Structure formats: C-alpha cells, structure tokens
Amino acid sequence: MIVAERRALSEILKNIEPFEKIMVLGCRGCVAICSAGGDREVAILAEAIRLGRELQGKPIEVEEETFIRQCDPEYLEPLREIKNRVEAIVSLACGVGVNLIADLYPEIRVYPGVDTTFYGANLSLGEWVERCRGCGDCIIDLTAGLCPIARCAKNLLNGPCGGSKGGRCEVKAEMPCIWHEIVERLFKRGELEKLLELWPAKDWRPAGGDGLRIRVREDLRDR
Amino acid sequence: MRNSFKIAILCCNYTNLAEREDLAVIPGEIIIKRFPCSGHIEITDILRSFREGVKGVMVAGCERGSCHNLRGSERAERRVLGARVILQELNIEPERVSMFFVSRLDSGDFVEKAKHFYKKIVQLERKERSS
Numbered sequence: 001m002i003v004a005e006r007r008a009l010s011e012i013l014k015n016i017e018p019f020e021k022i023m024v025l026g027c028r029g030c031v032a033i034c035s036a037g038g039d040r041e042v043a044i045l046a047e048a049i050r051l052g053r054e055l056q057g058k059p060i061e062v063e064e065e066t067f068i069r070q071c072d073p074e075y076l077e078p079l080r081e082i083k084n085r086v087e088a089i090v091s092l093a094c095g096v097g098v099n100l101i102a103d104l105y106p107e108i109r110v111y112p113g114v115d116t117t118f119y120g121a122n123l124s125l126g127e128w129v130e131r132c133r134g135c136g137d138c139i140i141d142l143t144a145g146l147c148p149i150a151r152c153a154k155n156l157l158n159g160p161c162g163g164s165k166g167g168r169c170e171v172k173a174e175m176p177c178i179w180h181e182i183v184e185r186l187f188k189r190g191e192l193e194k195l196l197e198l199w200p201a202k203d204w205r206p207a208g209g210d211g212l213r214i215r216v217r218e219d220l221r222d223r
Numbered sequence: 224m225r226n227s228f229k230i231a232i233l234c235c236n237y238t239n240l241a242e243r244e245d246l247a248v249i250p251g252e253i254i255i256k257r258f259p260c261s262g263h264i265e266i267t268d269i270l271r272s273f274r275e276g277v278k279g280v281m282v283a284g285c286e287r288g289s290c291h292n293l294r295g296s297e298r299a300e301r302r303v304l305g306a307r308v309i310l311q312e313l314n315i316e317p318e319r320v321s322m323f324f325v326s327r328l329d330s331g332d333f334v335e336k337a338k339h340f341y342k343k344i345v346q347l348e349r350k351e352r353s354s
C-alpha cells in the first residue's frame with residue numbers, strides 16, 4: 001500500500017490560517033489502511049484543528065468527510081457541491097488524491113494533511129516498512145523476490161557491498177543487508193549461479209527519469 | 224477559586240461507581256464521562272474535553288487483565304499516547320492527559336488517583352502562570 005504520515009499540525013494550521021470554514025477530507029484507500037487518512041484520522045485531525053484554532057483565539061468550522069477513494073474522478077464528484085460551502089480542503093489522501101483534486105477542481109484550495117512516504121507492508125500493528133520503490137523495471141524475479149532497489153540503502157544491483165557486516169547494513173544497523181539475504185536464499189535454492197549472469201543495464205526511465213509516467217490500456221479505454 | 228480548575232475524567236462504566244460526591248475532596252470542577260468500555264474512548268473525546276475548557280483529562284480503565292472486554296483499557300492507554308502527541312504539537316503539556324489503571328471494585332483507589340492527577344494539574348497551572 002501507499003504509506004503516508006500526518007504532517008505536523010503547525011504546518012497544517014499555517015496553511016489554513018486565513019480560513020474560517022474548511023473540510024478535512026479522508027480517503028478509505030491506502031491511507032485508511034495505514035492509519036493516516038481514514039475516518040478515524042479525519043475525526044482526530046478535525047478535532048485537533050478546532051482545538052488549535054481555539055487556542056489561537058480564531059475558532060474555525062471544520063467539516064469531516066471521507067471518500068471511498070480520492071485517486072478516481074468519479075469518487076470526487078461530491079466536491080462539485082462541497083466547494084460551495086467550504087473555503088479550503090485539507091486532504092488526508094496520498095499525494096495522488098491531492099493532485100487529482102487540484103487538477104479537476106482548480107477553484108478549490110486543497111492542502112495536504114499527510115506526507116506520502118513509500119510503498120510498504122504492514123508488518124505488525126503500527127509498523128510499516130518499505131518494500132517497493134515503484135521503479136517501473138522490476139528485477140525481483142532475479143533476486144529471489146527481494147528488492148535491492150527498495151531495500152538496499154545504496155540501491156545496489158551488485159551487492160553485498162563492503163559495508164555489509166554479519167548480514168546487517170552499514171547505513172542502518174537495524175536493517176538487514178538485503179543483498180546478504182538474496183545471496184543466502186539463492187545459495188539455499190542452488191541458484192547462486194544466477195547472479196553470475198550479466199544483466200542488461202537497468203532502465204531508470206520508468207522510475208521517473210523520463211518525465212511523467214503514464215500507463216495506457218487501449219483495451220480498457222473509453223472510445 | 225484561584226487554585227480551582229476543571230478536569231475531565233473519561234472512564235468506563237465498569238471501572239467503578241465513584242461519582243462526583245465521592246470526589247468532593249477535590250476542590251475543582253470534575254466532569255465525569257462514562258463510556259461502555261475505556262477502549263471506546265477516542266483521541267477525539269480527549270481533545271474535545273480540552274476544547275470544552277478542562278485543564279487536564281484523566282483516562283481511567285480497568286487494571287490490566289481485569290477489563291470486561293479483555294483489552295479495552297490497553298486500547299485506552301494507546302489513545303492517551305496518541306492524544307499526547309497532538310497536545311505536544313499544540314504546545315500543551317502532554318502530561319495533562321494521563322492514563323490510570325484502577326481497581327474495579329475499590330472506589331478509594333479511583334478517588335486517590337483522581338486526587339493525585341488533580342494535584343499534578345494544579346502544579347502545571349502554577350508553573351504556567353509563573354512563567
């Protein structure tokens with residue numbers, strides 16, 4: 001899922017400083033699963049904003065709403081009416097949602113309520129860990145399913161590096177060296193020789209180096 | 224009264240049956256809000272209490288292992304931690320909200336903890352006024 005984290009309240013309050021009526025808008029997609037932008041977080045942030053503004057001596061009216069998704073135009077339709085009754089929206093969706101609102105409703109002042117951080121797995125309650133960087137040119141078929149782009153601090157394609165010690169990373173000691181794990185796993189499978197094969201140079205253009213990434217499925221498109 | 228402040232006690236129905244008269248020894252105004260279980264107390268309930276003018280929020284749940292709903296008071300403890308993060312960001316001393324695990328059958332324990340919490344709030348208020 002896309003993992004996000006609430007922005008500092010001071011930043012959120014600064015963005016909405018001129019307004020007297022706003023909406024905190026959540027999303028029931030990824031940000032709800034990672035406890036950053038679902039119904040509960042909307043209620044908490046709305047209440048925190050009300051309290052913060054009371055303390056500033058400038059009370060504010062805060063509406064609360066959560067859409068099924070904010071990354072899909074059809075779910076944003078209610079904004080046509082909402083924009084007439086609030087001065088600004090603090091969106092708790094990932095950056096995709098904020099951008100889409102800004103694209104489709106340019107007259108709405110929309111501010112991010114979260115920082116979008118990474119694609120991660122929910123390993124345990126309250127713990128999310130990066131597992132994919134969305135680089136667009138997947139190599140995990142060659143690395144026993146473990147991604148060195150996301151999980152090696154140096155994004156190495158030919159690890160482990162000299163800083164790997166006892167299976168731990170030199171950049172973050174609490175982090176396992178993923179290249180150590182890749183080698184161990186392939187060795188156990190009797191597939192270590194796979195790493196001796198020469199790979200073509202990794203294509204970094206799909207990682208964003210070639211401008212905006214767009215995917216089109218002609219078979220699905222409306223004509 | 225100069226040293227009289229309003230505090231809220233958010234607790235579950237099962238925590239105990241102490242009422243305002245049991246807390247009469249505390250000079251301030253005590254607002255007791257009861258929930259079906261302390262696990263039902265949300266961060267929003269804590270923040271709302273501050274917005275309603277209290278100087279401190281005591282969250283009380285059953286002692287570990289004695290919660291009617293098994294882990295409700297442990298949930299409440301986490302919500303207190305979450306509320307503290309927000310209070311800190313708003314420049315409110317986080318210790319103005321505290322979790323207390325209280326005996327289900329002993330109102331005396333509940334009252335003692337409430338007295339102790341109130342005293343702490345008075346200290347925080349004095350510190351704030353003198354700074």
